[in-house]
Amino acid sequence: MNISLHGKSAIVSGSTAGIGFAVAFGLAEAGANVVINGRDEGRVKRAIKKITDKLPGARVSGVVADLGTVEGVKKLIAKEPEADILVNNLGIFEPKGFFEISDEDWQHFFEVNVMSAVRLSRHYAQGMKVRNWGRVLFMSSESALQIPTEMIHYGTTKTALLAVSRGLAETLAGTGVTVNAVLPGPTRSEGVGGYFEKMADEAGKPVEELEASFIAEHRSSSIIKRLATVEEVASLVVYLASRQASATTGAAMRVDGGVVRSIA
Structure with missing residues (x-):
């Protein structure tokens, strides 16, 4: 299978390192114009250089913005008003016992892990619908299905992303826009x-x-x-962003190493 994303533009939130960077690299390698995002300008520049050093000719740019805030999302949208592919990768985690998780912790986790994806998807998916082609991807987790007792707030936000992903997929029924969630395991x-x-x-x-x-x-x-390695996770994301994945939508795709004990 030859995946080509030439002519497509992609935004990957939280992509200066880890899974987000691996996804950005994979999309650029497939020919997409990729926008790197992070809160620190130096990290964004280093991520861009790392990709272009390995992929001469790759079309990669960056936007420094904290997408866990309303202002940060507005900044990104102002600089990059359209995208064919949106990967909602931004997320935080923190092992903490349930009785120690404050209201502020819960609110912060929802703002970063859930509302960043909601706000970005609400904007970019509308343009995709008009153009009748697009890919929206939510980075969830196996923790969405098997809530870890050591970080219930994290697992809860990842479960919320599954609901948003499925609901948006049904909202865009009959269009050329697909919406899916990816569930990595320990990576x-x-x-x-x-x-x-x-x-x-x-x-x-x-x-x-x-x-x-x-x-x-x-x-x-x-x-x-x-x-798992970040590259193993990114490979699934790149496929779901491709033209070949046009019949896959509304799905929760696991790349969890078999952690979730389910045959469905």
Whole structure:
């Protein structure tokens, strides 16, 4: 299968590192004009350079904006009013016990993880509908289906994204716009990697040992018995953004290493 996104424009929120960066790289590699997003100008510039160094001729630009705020979304839309592909990747996580999660924590997680995607999708999907072609993708998580007790607020926001994704897909029924959610499992992203590195330093153990222990204790249903790579997750996203995926919409697509014990 030859996936070509030449002539298509893509926006990936929260894409200076981790899964978001891998998705941006994959879309650029397929020929799309890609907009990188992050809150820090230096990180945005480094991400663009990293892609263009490896993909000479790639069309990549950046917008520095905090999309977890209304103002940040408005800034992005003002600079990039249209897109053919929107990947709602921006998200935060934090292990914290339920009784320690404050109202402010809940509100912050919803603003960043859910409302950023709602606001961006509300704007860009309308243009896609007019042009009768588009792809809207929500980065959810296996935690949407199996709520982790160590971060219930995170899991709840990822479940909310499944509802938004399905509802928007049905709203756009009969158009050339598809809407899907992607559910990664434990993935060696920058944030997760940093979390394990900190734990390894504190415990005086190798990172690999901590990762294996986490899978065994907290995600024992994993079939691959390891963390996924960001590239493995990005490959599914790039396919769903392609012309070849035109009959896939309203779906929750898992790339979770088999963590979710379900055949559907």
